[in-house]
Each structure stands twice: as C-alpha cells, then as structure tokens.
Amino acid sequence: MSGKIYEKEHQIKYYECDTTQKMTLSMLLNIMLHVSGEQSHLLGVGDEVLAEKGLAWIILQYEVKVERMPAFYETITITTQATSYNKLFCYRIFKVYDTKGNLCVTVNSTFALMNVKERKMARVPDEIVAPYEAEFTKKLVRSPKPIKVDEENMISKEYRVRYLDIDSNRHVNNSKYIEWAIDTLNLEFLTTHEIKRMTIKFEKEVHYGQLIHSEMSATKNTDNDMTTAHRIVAEGVTNCEASIEWKTIE
Amino acid sequence: MSGKIYEKEHQIKYYECDTTQKMTLSMLLNIMLHVSGEQSHLLGVGDEVLAEKGLAWIILQYEVKVERMPAFYETITITTQATSYNKLFCYRIFKVYDTKGNLCVTVNSTFALMNVKERKMARVPDEIVAPYEAEFTKKLVRSPKPIKVDEENMISKEYRVRYLDIDSNRHVNNSKYIEWAIDTLNLEFLTTHEIKRMTIKFEKEVHYGQLIHSEMSATKNTDNDMTTAHRIVAEGVTNCEASIEWKTIE
Numbered sequence: 001m002s003g004k005i006y007e008k009e010h011q012i013k014y015y016e017c018d019t020t021q022k023m024t025l026s027m028l029l030n031i032m033l034h035v036s037g038e039q040s041h042l043l044g045v046g047d048e049v050l051a052e053k054g055l056a057w058i059i060l061q062y063e064v065k066v067e068r069m070p071a072f073y074e075t076i077t078i079t080t081q082a083t084s085y086n087k088l089f090c091y092r093i094f095k096v097y098d099t100k101g102n103l104c105v106t107v108n109s110t111f112a113l114m115n116v117k118e119r120k121m122a123r124v125p126d127e128i129v130a131p132y133e134a135e136f137t138k139k140l141v142r143s144p145k146p147i148k149v150d151e152e153n154m155i156s157k158e159y160r161v162r163y164l165d166i167d168s169n170r171h172v173n174n175s176k177y178i179e180w181a182i183d184t185l186n187l188e189f190l191t192t193h194e195i196k197r198m199t200i201k202f203e204k205e206v207h208y209g210q211l212i213h214s215e216m217s218a219t220k221n222t223d224n225d226m227t228t229a230h231r232i233v234a235e236g237v238t239n240c241e242a243s244i245e246w247k248t249i250e
Numbered sequence: 251m252s253g254k255i256y257e258k259e260h261q262i263k264y265y266e267c268d269t270t271q272k273m274t275l276s277m278l279l280n281i282m283l284h285v286s287g288e289q290s291h292l293l294g295v296g297d298e299v300l301a302e303k304g305l306a307w308i309i310l311q312y313e314v315k316v317e318r319m320p321a322f323y324e325t326i327t328i329t330t331q332a333t334s335y336n337k338l339f340c341y342r343i344f345k346v347y348d349t350k351g352n353l354c355v356t357v358n359s360t361f362a363l364m365n366v367k368e369r370k371m372a373r374v375p376d377e378i379v380a381p382y383e384a385e386f387t388k389k390l391v392r393s394p395k396p397i398k399v400d401e402e403n404m405i406s407k408e409y410r411v412r413y414l415d416i417d418s419n420r421h422v423n424n425s426k427y428i429e430w431a432i433d434t435l436n437l438e439f440l441t442t443h444e445i446k447r448m449t450i451k452f453e454k455e456v457h458y459g460q461l462i463h464s465e466m467s468a469t470k471n472t473d474n475d476m477t478t479a480h481r482i483v484a485e486g487v488t489n490c491e492a493s494i495e496w497k498t499i500e
Contacts, residue, residue, distance in 0.1 A: 013280070013281070013284040014283070014284060014287065014417065014418065015277075015280040015281075015283075015284065015417075015423065015425065017418070018413065018414060019413075019416050019417060019418055019420055021418050026414070027265075030263070030265035031263070031265075033264070033265075034263040034264060034265065037264065041323075072418075073291075162429070162433045163268065163269075163432065163433055163435075163437060163440050164268060164274060164276070164429055164432075164433070166269050167264065167265075167269060168264065168267070168270075168271050168322075170269055173265065175265065179412070179414055182414075183412045183413055183414070185413075187413060187458050187459070190413050208437050209437070
C-alpha cells in the first residue's frame, strides 16, 4: 500500500454528537473529507485546481468499521492515504485514533471525478493524482455490496431535499443520505444501539426540492446484533443503497 | 462591560458552508456555543458540573449582526464574554473576526438555566456565575422583539423532528429552528441574498417526533433589502419567533 499519509487532530464538539454524546457517523465522514481536502490543497491539487478543469471529486462508496465511536470533547487524530487508482476510480483509506493511539474507526472509500458541467464521471488525469504517490493498478478493488432492502417488510419515510442538504456541487451532500437512512429507526433503538459496520454506495445525484423515500428493512442476527438494509429512492430511481450492522450499547 | 474574555480560532470547513461557500448561520452559532462551553469548562463550571446539580444552559434569544459572513477555508477568531446577569438571565456577547482583525459577526445572547428534570427555568446560583466575573445587575436587558408573521400572506412548511435534530438535552437544538426558518425561502432567493441581521427568540422546547410548522411572511424594504418574519409552531403552540433582514449578494 503506497501513498502519502496526511494526518490532522480534531476536537469533538457537542454539535457533532447525537443525544448519547457520541460522534455521529455523518459528521465524522464530513470531517474526514475535510482532512483529505486539506491534503489535496497542500499538495497543490485542491478543489480550486479541479474546478478550473471543470472537475470535482465525488464519493461512490464508503465501507466503515467502528471499533469505538469517539465521544464529546475527545481529541481524535484522523489519518488519510490515497492507496491506489485506475483510470476511473481512486481508493482512499481513513483511520481515526484516540489520544491513546487506539484505532477507533476505519473507512475505505472509493472516489471518482465528475465533469461538473456534464454531470458525468471523468477520467482521472495523471497530474491530478501524481502528487498523492498512490499506486496505479488496472485491477478494480472489489467492494462489498450493501444488502438489499426486503420490500415486503420495509418501513419508508419521506423527506424533501432542503437548502442546507445541498453542497457546493449543487447536489445532496453524501452525509445527508446517512442521516435519512438512520432516521428510519426510532429513538428507542438509536439510543440503545450503535453502528459496528456500514457499507454505503452512492449511485445517483439528488437535487434541491426533490422528494425522496428512505426505505429500510431490519434483520435480527442475535439478541445484541441487528442488520438494517437501506435504500434512498427519488422519483422511482434508487440513488443510494446501504447496509448497517448494529450492536447494543453496553 | 465586565467579564472575562475567552477566544478561540476556528478554520471553516466545507460542511459548515452552504452552496455559496459561505458559512451558515446555524453552524456559526453551533461553533460559538462550543467556544463558550469551553470557557465554562476551563473555569471549572462546565456542563458536567451543571449536570451534577441537575441544571443545563438553555438559550432564550440571539441578536445577530453580520458585517460579512466568513467563507470556506478562512480562519476566524471567535471571542466570547459573559457581560452581565441577574437572578434568571445571563447575557453573553460573541464576536467573530477574520485574520485581518475585521469584525465579521456580532451576536448578543440571553442564556438561562433549566432544571433538567422539571424542564423549568432555575435561579442562577452564585457559584456558577462567579468565575466569569460578569456584573450583577437587577436591570433586565431589553432585547428587540422579532417582527410578527403576517398570517394573511404567509408560507408554511411542515417538518417532522428527526433523531439528529435533538441534542444531549433531549430537545431540538436551537440551530435547527434557524434551519427550518431559512428553508421556507427558495433556492433562488437563498443563493442571491445573505443575512444582515437576525433576532430569534426561543420560547418552548420541541421534542423528537413532533410535527412542526415553519411559517414565514416577507416584506420588501428596498430593491436590495427584504425582511422576513418567522414562527415555528408545534401542535398550535408557538415555540420560536424570528425576524431576518436580508440583503442582495453583490
């Protein structure tokens, strides 16, 4: 595994936490992306350089493994490394450590470049990836697929895309899909369970004003373990699929 | 004006900004509260000390004046100072400066203590406020009142309170009311106007699962200026009122 490693400390704020005072996964992913954005900027290939070429990074997939979700007021260290790339996909790993050096969260991610005008994926230009010193490989990394929603036993909630759901790419920010997915579960469940693993695949863009359905079905594995399958659907099109493994908070 | 001043630098992240790449007011208020929370913690009267007494800070009012809303990747300095207090209310001022020392935002705020169990306001104990060295005054600070919504010309949008809308006090976080208020305005307006002033008064708690109505009426002052009046209503009760002065983005 090659690629320059960049790291940054972050102090967890109360508004990055849920009612149990643990950091929310959507906020952690936001912060991780800020750290990789900062690495790009420092390497001279920041968003402003991409914008000049009519390009922007988009995220296609996250695989998240949580050992322990950090809590309010902790200081965490986030490391990020571009590991490999091919002509369409760039793979990047993020790790989150606590002050004792314990690994808290690992996230494998797949990025691609979008042609902002055409809203289509673009080939990865050499000069954009060279500074990260990641390995070029013709092999595609096989990512696990999210479990499919069981349509006969699903719960669905409706959400209208709000102004603050969209980002500077003028589409719904990835972290919002996670918020919609998780919100299908009730307060009692969410305050007694925590995320162990999540696989999420972003398929299509969602835009301001669209009405989306967040669909979810659940499977109980053991007394303490549950898996939920999620799908975000807008106008009959699946925009995002995810599955989440949960465990009971001890 | 007495009271110890505490200050902290903050680098603005992309997820703290809207699609115009300027910081959102809701996120700025979140960060300011983190800074005052940190001052309290360092003075030995942090949230954990209050929690032991069954108390928590709540915010009753914000008056916001924006000279220039800072943008993505800027580093800002936030200062906070408890200015005065009486037996029920504590007054605190926040200021936001850019790296050149220009004042960007001023926020006057009114805090109170809530008895967490009874969900009622509590008297301010001397030992809790003494460390801030703010002035005791019997006088109430007269805060401007938000303009009333014109019921005959109002727009209303419905929102269900989500899991991530509630905070560790188990009620809707103040910043969410601002998000609901602003979301009544459309994309075209929000991408061409910015907030100049806001007065917001938080009256009642809103809880998980409640259905709220975000109501808004608008008055055009000049070609470049507009005032909007807002009200957050749940089950027939007004929980929050606000008015916002907007100007056209140049």
